[in-house]
Amino acid sequence: MERPRHQGMAKNTYMRWRLPLVCLLWEVAMIVLFGVFVRFGPEADAHWEEEKKELNLTSDMENDFYFRYPSFQDVHVMIFVGFGFLMTFLKRYGFGAVGFNFLLAAFGIQWALLMQGWFHSFKNGKILIGVENLINADFCVGSVCIAFGAILGKTSPIQLLVMTLFQVTLFSVNEYILLNLLHVKDAGGSMTIHTFGAYFGLTVTRILYRPNLEQSKDKQGSVYHSDLFAMIGTLYLWMYWPSFNSAISEHGDAQHRSAINTYCSLAACVLTTMAFSSMLQKKGKLDMVHIQNATLAGGVAVGTSAEMMLTPYGSLIVGSISGIVSTVGYVYFTPFLESRLHIQDTCGIHNLHAMPGLIGGIVGAITAAAATEDVYGKEGFIKAFDFTGEYQTRTPSVQGGFQAAGIVVSLLMAFVGGAIVGGILKLPVWGDAAAENCFEDEVYWEVPEDEESDAYHMHNPDKPASP
Amino acid sequence: MERPRHQGMAKNTYMRWRLPLVCLLWEVAMIVLFGVFVRFGPEADAHWEEEKKELNLTSDMENDFYFRYPSFQDVHVMIFVGFGFLMTFLKRYGFGAVGFNFLLAAFGIQWALLMQGWFHSFKNGKILIGVENLINADFCVGSVCIAFGAILGKTSPIQLLVMTLFQVTLFSVNEYILLNLLHVKDAGGSMTIHTFGAYFGLTVTRILYRPNLEQSKDKQGSVYHSDLFAMIGTLYLWMYWPSFNSAISEHGDAQHRSAINTYCSLAACVLTTMAFSSMLQKKGKLDMVHIQNATLAGGVAVGTSAEMMLTPYGSLIVGSISGIVSTVGYVYFTPFLESRLHIQDTCGIHNLHAMPGLIGGIVGAITAAAATEDVYGKEGFIKAFDFTGEYQTRTPSVQGGFQAAGIVVSLLMAFVGGAIVGGILKLPVWGDAAAENCFEDEVYWEVPEDEESDAYHMHNPDKPASP
């Protein structure tokens, strides 16, 4: 079966030496750096038996593994199946969606273990890792998966790896500024993951603007079954988001509370998304794009505040608003961004992550500013905001101010970082495809010839049984 | 691409104002009611630090979150992916299956948190919620997902929301009668979830009987890939059912035992289902309808007894029988119900939930009646059946009798409730489709034009490369 339209490709997308070189060199670098720096943390090291005695722990259950591993696995599914399959909605870019997401995340988690490790788990010259590091590495990569959504279908795998390298680095710096210097709370990452990741990706796609992208417009849509594949991604993100927002919260009530708030917010978000999806379409029909994406905004929008005393009804309110904002965004903002601002946002991450991420940051700042000892209890108040050591005199309203500052820092980091990385990705050496070949797996993948319909529709005399 | 056959729709399925109105009004109602009533339970509240001291708990691990959260997430997957994808088997109703299930469940869990909260978690004017409430809300919604199976493809999203509102209410009343008034054990919900949900749904579909449904018969089947999507649902239900049946059992041995019994029952069920699927078909070929559904009957049928000392071989027996009953049901009962009793049961919930639910109730009654202190141990006996307080003199055989009464109450509730709700849903204001448009996503969804086969089969001279 000849597919002549690809023979005249305008750009060199040949990956044979470039992609293997990047993958192998970088993996060797990872091995060397891990060899020099990474070791097991005390709870994963065989010396734990002795550690346990020193810490007077009576049970293996006190190992952090049992507090966090189930949540870790849920987060892991969100990164690889959730994001991967969410992006398979395009009719002929399923391999790229799930495969490149797999590639960039697998590299990203290694680099994130190092970057975050240097900032947060560095002791006596070694990075000591445990299950919490694995979760944080997945989180960090989550911000790259988000940015990937903006440039889906328009970039080569090498560009994605290069972006991952830089974005993980910038993420870790931004995270360090927020969590350590500003002493900000952001367990579910409204600011560090969503706001940063989304505006970073939007800036990158702005720099990589393709004026002739309408040449591949016929491939930018979905087909019936690709929309169902995408729903697998949606649902796993939606179901496991309570684990995402609670995974690295303090043991006990904080994890418990985070899960409940997120559950409530997401439930409300589904209803307002359905309402506005129907309302904003002339014929009143529901649009799978909204259902696949805007239903998740509720998880993003409580990312900062879920572990606080947001309360279930507060969560419902936040979830309801974010579903509305996100759906409205898909209908009105995305076309505007593309036509006026030249921001081509394949998956609409502006609606799913950027705006809800900002909402999440703001809600977090307000919730923190409104905190009282009465609501949290004396000890709970200190524990919830970690008002100890040099921060023991910080008041809720000051905390609210720092939370707000965290949003601004994340935005600046995203715009500046995105502009620089976008510039690097624009260099003509990374093997991205021409506009007419975007959103098309055949550029980088061996694609099977779909003879199925021929082989099984033999009653059509115009189709030979074995082509 | 014109699809003229829909232009002459006999009924008004226009959702643009009705669906948004219902969704938004009800979500506002949820927010108000949550604001008035719902607060964090002690284990999710920031006061937990103080609570812990009062209760003399030495570890955060004692927070119920760690006992139940992994099971909660499994149950959550069953409700949204399990039921959602199980119903995608229809060739052109995948969006409706997974999307409407998403909608009704997201609304249902909010309403269930309130309804069940008023009955079971109400203290000083507030509903105090924790992870067990989330599980119970998911359970309650499970009974709505079951009923949805009977009317799949024949109802509008508004009808589904109306049904959810009433069914959750009735479920909670029935559950209260069984668990609190009759003091019945039903951790996996053979009676409260499956028997009630299925007979409720069957009654509703009977009331909504469509005499001309054969007009959409061509759409009632599956296609190859839709059957594979459905298998995703089947497998997640099958794999996580041990979590379903053990999620709200007592800590320790009861949860452990429930999981083992359910695992055994489900394994046996697969073999008898395969056996009868092949045996009852002239050519001896396996039928995906049976594999997708009857293999799950084993989980339903130990829903009441799994936490009791049913024993592994008892579970194998129950699972074997339920697989047979369910498969026979698909082959003989479903056609009979449709032609004679005018019960059009799209997914065959009579075979998967109704009959196995009854078996489950009966097995539970027998297992309870047969309980002895010898088998359970003195303390285990009291703990297993909660024979404390006013029930400390209840004997196993009396308990068996009450268990049996629970079945009867559930059936009555289902029939009466289903008849009333069915009557409400029959009102001509909810926007359901005409018979010839049933099982067709295009009525309520924006459906992509599947040009894939055109774009990729260019060797067929009759199909233009770019249509």
Add this chain to the structure above:
Amino acid sequence: MERPRHQGMAKNTYMRWRLPLVCLLWEVAMIVLFGVFVRFGPEADAHWEEEKKELNLTSDMENDFYFRYPSFQDVHVMIFVGFGFLMTFLKRYGFGAVGFNFLLAAFGIQWALLMQGWFHSFKNGKILIGVENLINADFCVGSVCIAFGAILGKTSPIQLLVMTLFQVTLFSVNEYILLNLLHVKDAGGSMTIHTFGAYFGLTVTRILYRPNLEQSKDKQGSVYHSDLFAMIGTLYLWMYWPSFNSAISEHGDAQHRSAINTYCSLAACVLTTMAFSSMLQKKGKLDMVHIQNATLAGGVAVGTSAEMMLTPYGSLIVGSISGIVSTVGYVYFTPFLESRLHIQDTCGIHNLHAMPGLIGGIVGAITAAAATEDVYGKEGFIKAFDFTGEYQTRTPSVQGGFQAAGIVVSLLMAFVGGAIVGGILKLPVWGDAAAENCFEDEVYWEVPEDEESDAYHMHNPDKPASP
């Protein structure tokens, strides 16, 4: 729609009486054997309340259920969704892939509970089971799923059941020799599951060699969406592999460490697989076969050593190498095995399980031999290798030798067992299909007629709107 090419089937594939007979007889046998032998272990029995006091346990959390149940569920997903969907890559064998895997695993776990129970959990004439037995049963069946990969599409369901019966038996014997007689560590099963399972399957497929298999060559490929279904399997195997390798490790640091090592190994494996997939293809394009399979080799290759102090960088090295070996295997070894050695390996298990399994065994032997008290700590050293009782004088280098012996025993068991079982399966009574009907669901399944493309491509004048 007539499909005349199947009317002249050369072989009798009629299952109507044979399959039900096998399923039902064997299920009855299971019930009888379970009735005689299987009981709840102390932690799942209602006597646990008393047991707890005897053991001086202060919390229900000490029940093994809470240490292992989350991992169990992940493993369960790997066996049923992971293996099941991984094998749906064939264009017309998705029902068989996921359905037969379901059947053989459901039978296999029952038989494995018995076989492994007799060897490892037998007390006073009873097999006492708990969550660890469920995990081990799943593991055992995992080796059958692996072997199934070699003969996928070429065998009848009865053959698969017969193979399962024998393979589970041999697996249990081999496992007993390794774990109990040789006192070998193999928590993730590089030797017992992967090496044994793969070489067993390869031997069976060698015996069942079909010289005319090219007659069904047109069905041996994938179609676009079948490759995406397979990616569901791949990702669930990849994501949950840390749970697989840690599921039955000692509580505490060993489980924690296993998960980290496996996470690292798998991440590295993805990069080298992508590199070599691109490098070994003339046009530099990525091949879904490699991405679906070789990315998993990293999990196999640390199956023995993950719970040891392999260290994160050690894991990266092992993962990197195994990804390369596996990808090279798909490109060069699989064609060689087929053309020269007459080993027709449908899924390429030689590359995904056999070679990485051997690597895993060898890495385990080396890591054990290199162990020192300095690295593990005095107590950790003894605990990690269980150097107690009669083994308290065993040195690491001796342990390394026994580990190596474990590889040899597993290989011998696989070759001899596979040859015998292959011979049994070659008997002409099991109803396998003729060569031209291999890889074709229609032989054993009711397959829906895919009228979808007709019904929805009405603009093609050659296709009637309602066929």
